[in-house]
Amino acid sequence: MAEIRSPSSVRSRIVEVADRLFYERGFEATSFADIATDTGLSRGNFYYHFKSKDEILAAVISLRMARTREMLTVWESETPEPADRMLAFANILITNRAKIMAHGCPVGTLCAELAKLEHGAQDEAATIFTLFRDWLTRQFVALGRADNADALAMHVLMRSQGIASLATAFRDEAFIAREVDALAAWLSHPKL
Amino acid sequence: MAEIRSPSSVRSRIVEVADRLFYERGFEATSFADIATDTGLSRGNFYYHFKSKDEILAAVISLRMARTREMLTVWESETPEPADRMLAFANILITNRAKIMAHGCPVGTLCAELAKLEHGAQDEAATIFTLFRDWLTRQFVALGRADNADALAMHVLMRSQGIASLATAFRDEAFIAREVDALAAWLSHPKL
DNA sequence: ACGCATATAGGTCAATTGTCCTATGGCTAG
DNA sequence: CTAGCCATAGGACAATTGACCTATATGCGT
Numbered sequence: 001m002a003e004i005r006s007p008s009s010v011r012s013r014i015v016e017v018a019d020r021l022f023y024e025r026g027f028e029a030t031s032f033a034d035i036a037t038d039t040g041l042s043r044g045n046f047y048y049h050f051k052s053k054d055e056i057l058a059a060v061i062s063l064r065m066a067r068t069r070e071m072l073t074v075w076e077s078e079t080p081e082p083a084d085r086m087l088a089f090a091n092i093l094i095t096n097r098a099k100i101m102a103h104g105c106p107v108g109t110l111c112a113e114l115a116k117l118e119h120g121a122q123d124e125a126a127t128i129f130t131l132f133r134d135w136l137t138r139q140f141v142a143l144g145r146a147d148n149a150d151a152l153a154m155h156v157l158m159r160s161q162g163i164a165s166l167a168t169a170f171r172d173e174a175f176i177a178r179e180v181d182a183l184a185a186w187l188s189h190p191k192l
Numbered sequence: 193m194a195e196i197r198s199p200s201s202v203r204s205r206i207v208e209v210a211d212r213l214f215y216e217r218g219f220e221a222t223s224f225a226d227i228a229t230d231t232g233l234s235r236g237n238f239y240y241h242f243k244s245k246d247e248i249l250a251a252v253i254s255l256r257m258a259r260t261r262e263m264l265t266v267w268e269s270e271t272p273e274p275a276d277r278m279l280a281f282a283n284i285l286i287t288n289r290a291k292i293m294a295h296g297c298p299v300g301t302l303c304a305e306l307a308k309l310e311h312g313a314q315d316e317a318a319t320i321f322t323l324f325r326d327w328l329t330r331q332f333v334a335l336g337r338a339d340n341a342d343a344l345a346m347h348v349l350m351r352s353q354g355i356a357s358l359a360t361a362f363r364d365e366a367f368i369a370r371e372v373d374a375l376a377a378w379l380s381h382p383k384l
Numbered sequence: 385a386c387g388c389a390t391a392t393a394g395g396t397c398a399a400t401t402g403t404c405c406t407a408t409g410g411c412t413a414g
Numbered sequence: 415c416t417a418g419c420c421a422t423a424g425g426a427c428a429a430t431t432g433a434c435c436t437a438t439a440t441g442c443g444t
Contacts, residue, residue, distance in 0.1 A: 042423045116296075223430075
């Protein structure tokens with residue numbers, strides 16, 4: 001009866017489904033029953049792969065970090081100009097506008113929720129932001145702005161978060177496009 | 193045995209406690225038991241004042257709208273220069289930095305949570321943003337920027353949200369101060 | 385002093401939650 | 415072919431949730 005899958009495949013499928021549900025509905029609002037439905041597995045079976053829901057959250061954060069690292073690496077290897085790389089970063093907001101208008105930024109909303117829950121994984125979630133922060137800092141250093149590269153990086157990150165937040169509240173595509181343009185213009189002459 | 197309070201006082205105390213708890217812990221993570229503990233009332237008693245938890249949420253949103261309206265009115269009546277009024281807006285981030293680092297922006301985090309829950313009160317929560325948006329728009333109009341006053345207003349709102357989001361993730365007071373300064377500088381020569 | 389609408393307490397309810405347990409299926413090593 | 419481990423299913427668990435109910439206490443109008 002039971003379909004046979006390699007354990008790593010099942011484990012990663014649980015994590016991928018949880019990743020999507022945590023993003024769409026939030027961590028607390030996602031139950032084991034929800035993950036069971038979407039994976040097609042039985043509820044009790046999760047505890048063979050994970051000791052607790054928090055352990056699934058840790059795996060989801062690890063997955064998001066790995067994906068973020070890969071995305072940043074690709075940009076760094078495929079886009080020669082640091083300025084263009086950061087434009088690629090800004091364009092996530094355009095590419096993912098539908099999901100962002102529906103569920104916000106995956107990183108920002110997770111950090112916000114975990115902060116309210118006073119959840120232990122709060123700092124680990126913020127580490128995903130740190131990946132972007134350090135990557136952006138490196139781009140500004142490459143642009144000869146080593147003096148305040150981190151502050152400039154935080155400014156870019158700040159604007160991306162603000163855009164995502166208001167995009168969710170107002171669901172306004174034109175606003176996103178306008179602010180991404182403004183961010184792109186700022187990136188061509190970054191100053192604080 | 194039972195202490196006697198005027199009904200409106202009890203009702204508003206429920207709303208005020210719920211307002212604080214929804215902010216600190218989130219709407220879903222706050223239970224009737226939590227509100228009961230902090231109000232000193234019995235759980236069952238809530239249903240005399242509110243038909244459901246959603247009705248408490250609606251009252252909380254109304255309370256926040258009323259407080260926002262009052263705050264904006266005070267700024268408009270006590271601060272003659274529109275530019276200075278908007279500086280007062282930006283300074284909320286400094287004044288409330290401790291709470292923002294702990295729980296984020298009350299409006300932004302509520303909108304984000306309700307969006308994920310696909311909650312019916314989502315648009316009502318966004319209306320609080322609209323109060324700020326329209327108020328900021330009026331300030332830019334007063335500054336002679338009627339042509340794109342709304343876009344400028346959304347930009348200010350966007351930056352306040354971005355600052356709050358990263359303030360929660362990184363808990364960095366210096367970042368808040370730096371970005372509020374940058375926002376103040378932008379406000380002296382607003383351009384998109 | 386009395387009656388009645390208002391307000392409060394606290395119990396009860398089914399549903400859902402994360403967690404844990406056990407039985408059983410299938411695969412592989414020998 | 416068989417023994418044994420890996421993987422899965424599905425039920426059971428206590429705790430918690432939002433919601434509902436009823437009994438009782440309060441204070442006002444008369």
